[in-house]
Amino acid sequence: MYFKALFTAGVISLFSLPTSAFAQVACQDDERLYSFADYIDERQAGTSEPLQLTVATFLNLTPRARDVIGDNLRLLDSECRPMQVSQGEPPFRIEMPFSTLYMGFYDAVLRGDERTQQILLNSFRAEPVDPMEFISYFTVIDSGNEELMERLARSAGINIHTASCNDATKYLHFADLFVRFGGSVYGEHGKAWFVSGKDPEVTSVDENLTQQYSSLVGSNCEVSKNTVLALAEAAGAITYDIGNKFNSTWHSYENYYTERHSLWLEQGAPDAVPTSLFD
Known part of the structure; x- marks a missing residue:
């Protein structure tokens, strides 16, 4: 039996991804991300609780947003469990679907974001596959x-x-x-x-x-x-x-x-x- 490739032209087909690739769909990003100016005010006042973000959202933060948030952050792993970070990185490598890591890395390379590239390579591991x-x-x-x-x-x-x-x-x-x-x-x-x-x-x-x-x-x-x-x-x-x-x-x-x-x-x-x- 022959298998049709999951990937084409550098982009992962959403219709062909295994179920594990959507493991974070149920995880919810902190709604304060959508009122970021208010969050900045709270952060400067020292009254803000840590933001909880999915890995996909974290990888797409702008450099300015990442600087503002700093370590006031909890990353949600593939099972939506929050994890503290230190100096912008989790304490150990988090397993995530390869599709999430690849797309994050691909985007970071295209925009020349070396910081995100290193975070991905140092702080995350692809989940085992069949x-x-x-x-x-x-x-x-x-x-x-x-x-x-x-x-x-x-x-x-x-x-x-x-x-x-x-x-x-x-x-x-x-x-x-x-x-x-x-x-x-x-x-x-x-x-x-x-x-x-x-x-x-x-x-x-x-x-x-x-x-x-x-x-x-x-x-x-x-x-x-x-x-x-x-x-x-x-x-x-x-x-x-x-x-x-x-x-x-x-x-x-x-x-x-x-x-x-x-x-x-x-x-x-x-x-x-x-x-x-x-x-």
């Missing part, structure tokens, strides 16, 4: 807009990928930023399994779900299989390279890996897959 969601992150961010990808990679402190082709095309996956935000992927009973072979695609063994690699600008430019599998490993998955022969495809090896995955589950899904499964 293989079905993770595999969708192997979509290239705004393919063809090399300047945007370079800015995102540079701001995140990660390397952009270069395709092996005539045009040396560069690309960046959503999975790159998911991993940068400390995100991980888990199967229902243990680590997730991913395989890739000759075809330009990656498959979740857990879900029997295949994601084709994004098309790249340039002549004969393709996403690197090694890059995809390395990202999956960085997110905590178990990966297998089927090879590059004419029959090194998921269609040819589906039963082989599905059977070994089932045997692995029967053995309690150990983190280290026993080599005896492949004897």
